[in-house]
Amino acid sequence: MFCNHCGSKLEGTAAFCSNCGAPAGNTSPPTPPGYPTPPRPPAAPSSGGSAALRAIGILCIIFGPVIALVMGISRYLDVYSRTSSFFGSRDAERLALAALEQILPTLVLIGLLGVVVGIVLIVVGRKR
Numbered sequence: 357m358f359c360n361h362c363g364s365k366l367e368g369t370a371a372f373c374s375n376c377g378a379p380a381g382n383t384s385p386p387t388p389p390g391y392p393t394p395p396r397p398p399a400a401p402s403s404g405g406s407a408a409l410r411a412i413g414i415l416c417i418i419f420g421p422v423i424a425l426v427m428g429i430s431r432y433l434d435v436y437s438r439t440s441s442f443f444g445s446r447d448a449e450r451l452a453l454a455a456l457e458q459i460l461p462t463l464v465l466i467g468l469l470g471v472v473v474g475i476v477l478i479v480v481g482r483k484r
Contacts, residue, residue: 406481413477420470424463432456 357366361378371380435455440448 406483409477409481413474413481416470416474416477418474420474421467423470424467427466428456428459428463431459 357380358364359366359373359376359378359380362373362376364373364375366373366380372378373380432452432455436448436452439451442448443451
């Protein structure tokens with residue numbers, strides 16, 4: 357039998373180690389030097405980060421299209437208010453719609469980007 361504390365060999369029925377004085381209790385041979393210690397099991401991932409990612413993903417899915425919609429309405433109203441005093445309301449509406457048509461692809465991309473980023477964050481949050 358060997359001492360758990362210092363690794364010295366214990367005499368037959370010794371209650372204490374003669375080298376270091378540690379109690380002989382549960383004794384086993386020491387791990388020889390040079391052998392790697394066994395790897396620790398991986399720590400359980402915390403759900404705090406993954407829940408936050410999912411929440412941010414949901415917000416991106418909601419607010420990406422909303423921001424694009426607000427930008428489109430803002431552009432329409434801006435052009436309409438600037439042109440309605442110079443032209444009639446009918447012509448101002450046509451000009452505002454033409455301005456909206458010009459930026460429509462950009463607005464669609466902004467909305468889709470918000471949705472795609474949101475989906476990616478939710479998927480990454482579930483894998484954690």
